[in-house]
Every structure is written in C-alpha cells, then in structure tokens.
Amino acid sequence: MKASLIIIGNEILSGRTQDKNLSYLANWLNEIGIQLTEVRVIRDEEDVIVETVNHLRKTYDYVFTTGGIGPTHDDITSESIAKAFSVDLEINQGALSILKEYYKDGELTEARMKMTKMPVGSELIENPVSRAPGFKMDNVFVLAGIPGIMQGMLEGARQFLKKGDVVKSKSVDIFTPESNVAEILTNLQAKYSSVEIGSYPFSKENRFGTSIVMRSTSDDQLSKCDTELKELVKNYDTKHC
Amino acid sequence: MKASLIIIGNEILSGRTQDKNLSYLANWLNEIGIQLTEVRVIRDEEDVIVETVNHLRKTYDYVFTTGGIGPTHDDITSESIAKAFSVDLEINQGALSILKEYYKDGELTEARMKMTKMPVGSELIENPVSRAPGFKMDNVFVLAGIPGIMQGMLEGARQFLKKGDVVKSKSVDIFTPESNVAEILTNLQAKYSSVEIGSYPFSKENRFGTSIVMRSTSDDQLSKCDTELKELVKNYDTKHC
Numbered sequence: 024m025k026a027s028l029i030i031i032g033n034e035i036l037s038g039r040t041q042d043k044n045l046s047y048l049a050n051w052l053n054e055i056g057i058q059l060t061e062v063r064v065i066r067d068e069e070d071v072i073v074e075t076v077n078h079l080r081k082t083y084d085y086v087f088t089t090g091g092i093g094p095t096h097d098d099i100t101s102e103s104i105a106k107a108f109s110v111d112l113e114i115n116q117g118a119l120s121i122l123k124e125y126y127k128d129g130e131l132t133e134a135r136m137k138m139t140k141m142p143v144g145s146e147l148i149e150n151p152v153s154r155a156p157g158f159k160m161d162n163v164f165v166l167a168g169i170p171g172i173m174q175g176m177l178e179g180a181r182q183f184l185k186k187g188d189v190v191k192s193k194s195v196d197i198f199t200p201e202s203n204v205a206e207i208l209t210n211l212q213a214k215y216s217s218v219e220i221g222s223y224p225f226s227k228e229n230r231f232g233t234s235i236v237m238r239s240t241s242d243d244q245l246s247k248c249d250t251e252l253k254e255l256v257k258n259y260d261t262k263h264c
Numbered sequence: 265m266k267a268s269l270i271i272i273g274n275e276i277l278s279g280r281t282q283d284k285n286l287s288y289l290a291n292w293l294n295e296i297g298i299q300l301t302e303v304r305v306i307r308d309e310e311d312v313i314v315e316t317v318n319h320l321r322k323t324y325d326y327v328f329t330t331g332g333i334g335p336t337h338d339d340i341t342s343e344s345i346a347k348a349f350s351v352d353l354e355i356n357q358g359a360l361s362i363l364k365e366y367y368k369d370g371e372l373t374e375a376r377m378k379m380t381k382m383p384v385g386s387e388l389i390e391n392p393v394s395r396a397p398g399f400k401m402d403n404v405f406v407l408a409g410i411p412g413i414m415q416g417m418l419e420g421a422r423q424f425l426k427k428g429d430v431v432k433s434k435s436v437d438i439f440t441p442e443s444n445v446a447e448i449l450t451n452l453q454a455k456y457s458s459v460e461i462g463s464y465p466f467s468k469e470n471r472f473g474t475s476i477v478m479r480s481t482s483d484d485q486l487s488k489c490d491t492e493l494k495e496l497v498k499n500y501d502t503k504h505c
Contacts, residue, residue: 033462033479034462034477035286035287035303036290036299036300036301036302037290037294037300037431037433037479038287038288038289038291038294038300039477040287041284042283042286043282045283046276048279049277049278049279053278053279058277059278059279060277061307061312062303062304062305063303063304063305064286064302064303064304064305065302066301066302067462071302093442093443093463093465094442094443094446095442095446095463096446096453096461096463097453097461097462097463132444133446134443134444134446134447135443137446169465192278201334201336201375202334202376203375204336205335205336205337205373205378206374206375208336208337208338209336209337212337212338219274220337220338221308221338222336222338223275223281224334224410238278
C-alpha cells in the first residue's frame with residue numbers, strides 16, 4: 024500500500040512555516056503498513072492543485088492533502104478538489120450540522136459557512152479539535168494544515184484505510200565515517216534484496232558516525248541482516264550512540 | 265525567477281529524518297529574488313529521480329536537489345542526473361584534486377572515489393565543510409542532504425544564479441480567529457492584486473489569533489496594503505503578538 028502527500032501552502036514554500044505534517048504522517052502510515060512514497064509541496068493555485076491531485080490519485084493507493092480548508096480567501100483546496108473530480112462544490116449537510124451545533128446563533132458567518140462547502144460525494148472526516156471537518160473523495164483525504172488538527176483528523180481517516188504489510192526497521196549506529204563501511208553495506212545490500220539498507224552520516228561529540236538503517240516487511244530477513252551487520256561492524260565503537 | 269527543490273531520500277519519506285533544507289533554501293532564495301515554487305520529496309530510485317529532474321528542469325529557472333551524493337550504495341543521485349541529461353558519469357578531475365588534497369595517501373578509497381564521479385559537463389560547487397563538492401549541470405544544482413553541508417554549498421552556487429525581483433513581506437498578528445477577518449481580507453486581496461495576502465491561524469496563551477502575511481515585489485503596494493490593513497483591524501488586540 025502506497026500513499027502520497029500534497030502539502031498545499033505558500034507559507035511552506037516561502038520558508039515562513041516549517042512543515043511538521045510530513046514526518047508525522049509518514050510515521051503514522053508506517054504503523055498501519057502504508058508507505059509514504061512521494062510528497063509534493065505546491066502553491067495555493069487552483070490549476071496546480073487540480074493537476075497534482077489528478078496525477079497522484081491515479082498513481083497511489085491513497086493521497087493525503089494538508090492545508091487550505093479554512094475560512095479565508097486563500098483557502099481554495101475544497102473547490103480545487105471538486106474541480107479535480109469534475110463535480111460541484113455544495114454545502115455538506117453533515118458539516119453544516121456540526122458547525123451549527125458548535126457555533127452560537129449568529130456566529131455561523133459567511134466565512135465559516137465556507138468550511139461546510141465540499142465536493143459532491145464527499146465523506147466527512149471528523150475534526151476532534153476545532154470541529155470543522157475534513158473530507159474524503161474516493162482515495163483522496165483532505166485534511167487541515169495545522170499539525171494538531173491534522174493529527175486529530177488522521178484518527179478519523181483511519182477507518183477508511185486498508186492496512187498493508189508493516190515495514191519494520193532496525194538501526195545500528197557506529198562511530199566511523201560512512202565511507203569506511205560503504206563496501207560492507209554494498210555487499211550486505213546485494214545479499215539482502217528484501218531489506219532496504221540506508222546509510223546516514225552524523226556527527227556527535229565532535230566525532231563522525233554512521234547510522235545504518237535496515238527496513239523490511241520480513242521479520243526473518245531483517246533479523247538476519249541485522250545480526251550479520253553487527254558482526255561485520257563489531258570492531259567499530261558503538262557506545263554512546 | 266522561479267525554482268524548485270527535489271529532496272531525494274527515503275529517510276525523509278519514512279519519517280526518520282525531519283527535512284530542514286526546504287525552509288532554509290526558501291529563505292535564502294527569497295533574499296536574491298528567486299521564488300521557491302514547488303518541492304518534491306522522492307525516493308532513492310533512479311527512474312523516479314530521472315523523471316522528476318527532467319520534468320522540473322524544463323519547468324523552472326532553477327532546480328536544486330538535496331541528498332544522495334555520498335559514498336555509499338544508496339547514494340545514486342549523481343548517476344541519475346547523468347542519465348537525466350543522457351551523458352556519461354566520469355571522474356571529475358577538479359573533484360579528484362580536491363579529494364586528493366584532503367585525504368592522506370591510501371585514504372582515498374574506492375568508496376570515497378565515488379564522490380568524484382559526476383556527469384560529463386558538470387561544474388563544481390564548492391563544499392567548505394567536508395570538501396567533497398556538489399555540482400551544477402545546466403540549471404540543476406546538486407547539493408548534499410546534510411543541512412550544514414548543503415548550506416555551505418549554497419554559497420558556492422550563488423555565483424551561478426541570476427537575481428530576480430525580491431519579494432518583501434510584512435505581517436500583522438491579531439488576536440481573533442481568522443473567520444472574523446475573512447471578509448476584510450477577501451476585499452483587501454481584491455483591491456491589491458500585486459500583493460499576495462495569506463492568513464494563518466495560531467493559538468498563543470490560550471487565545472486564537474490570525475497572522476496576516478502580505479508579500480509583494482512592489483514596496484509601494486506592500487506599504488499601502490499594510491497601512492490599510494492596520495486601519496481595518498485596529499479594533500483587535502495586537503499586543504504580545
């Protein structure tokens with residue numbers, strides 16, 4: 024099971040806001056056996072959103088979007104998703120009920136009503152934090168951009184997702200530059216084709232080190248690869264890692 | 265002037281590593297008048313890298329890549345860039361000189377030699393941190409993934425970049441939910457088409473607030489828009505923001 028994420032927001036691309044949703048979603052999906060395989064960060068522009076959604080929803084099992092479903096003029100995700108699916112945008116009666124319950128009389132302004140408008144055919148995704156829901160159209164999950172709200176909505180999205188084979192990981196950290204273990208890793212990767220071996224340099228306490236990460240859906244292969252790696256690098260310092 | 269960034273790395277997509285290069289690059293480019301317009305995060309897979317690079321280099325003035333130019337088996341960016349440009353990968357003599365000077369006799373192992381291999385026609389991008397250089401092919405700038413090294417390489421890339429019109433920004437933070445100012449902002453955006461007005465909710469000291477960001481290449485329009493906005497929201501609490 025493979026998923027992609029579309030981060031919609033000029034504030035990410037301008038460098039004003041640091042995205043926190045990518046790594047959260049990646050880890051959350053890992054736990055239910057879905058691999059985040061591609062991410063695109065795009066501007067709040069209708070044509071770009073439509074094109075990106077339409078490409079990715081045909082390519083991956085699931086597409087998640089974050090951002091652009093609030094009440095202001097720069098929130099154009101919902102209408103863009105409607106365009107992508109060639110359906111109308113309508114007041115979603117479920118969303119309307121939720122907001123009517125949440126806001127006092129007179130508080131459900133035109134701006135807030137914007138948050139009830141969704142593509143025809145949407146299924147609601149609950150928002151336990153600030154009530155205004157996200158929605159799902161086919162395999163596209165439309166979530167808020169604010170991390171706390173996005174994380175809450177993900178729990179509401181869980182019921183719609185099929186679980187895949189969970190990728191487990193093991194890692195070994197050693198105090199030597201990665202070039203010193205490059206050959207070992209090349210050979211190990213060739214031997215364990217069902218394990219994805221990644222090598223990531225780090226520096227700590229003024230010493231260079233390498234973090235070796237093994238990922239696989241096979242417990243058996245992962246365990247064998249890990250055992251073999253530990254034997255191969257046993258002469259390097261691993262303490263304090 | 266518009267740029268895109270390709271973040272190459274399974275460790276970002278697995279959620280293991282939080283990317284820090286996007287926001288740094290965005291801010292750095294802003295200062296020289298280049299807008300980061302699209303970002304893609306992709307896996308360490310040759311076909312995907314080739315296709316992504318070839319699409320984006322035709323779409324944007326500049327393309328930056330981060331990650332995958334180290335000495336290990338999972339570093340496949342350089343050979344993928346060569347494939348994208350349909351040229352051979354060769355030992356770059358400039359890169360070889362730099363590494364020969366840096367490493368003692370016998371230390372320039374086969375793994376480290378991998379870092380001298382670049383597409384035919386590459387121009388070197390200096391690496392003041394750990395020496396092994398990045399490179400430029402046409403409008404594609406191939407940089408390291410480690411933030412400290414990537415940031416150093418960017419200074420070496422500066423000489424190749426044409427400056428564009430710098431986007432300036434002003435922001436006003438007020439303590440009210442964004443739905444309360446949505447109509448004001450819609451009207452203001454309609455009046456100032458050359459200013460991009462973004463609205464971003466926040467919560468601070470248990471109160472909801474809205475950060476309104478105005479961005480424009482025109483000082484005059486930006487200043488007028490800012491003055492008008494401040495007048496329109498003067499009744500909202502702005503202190504402590």
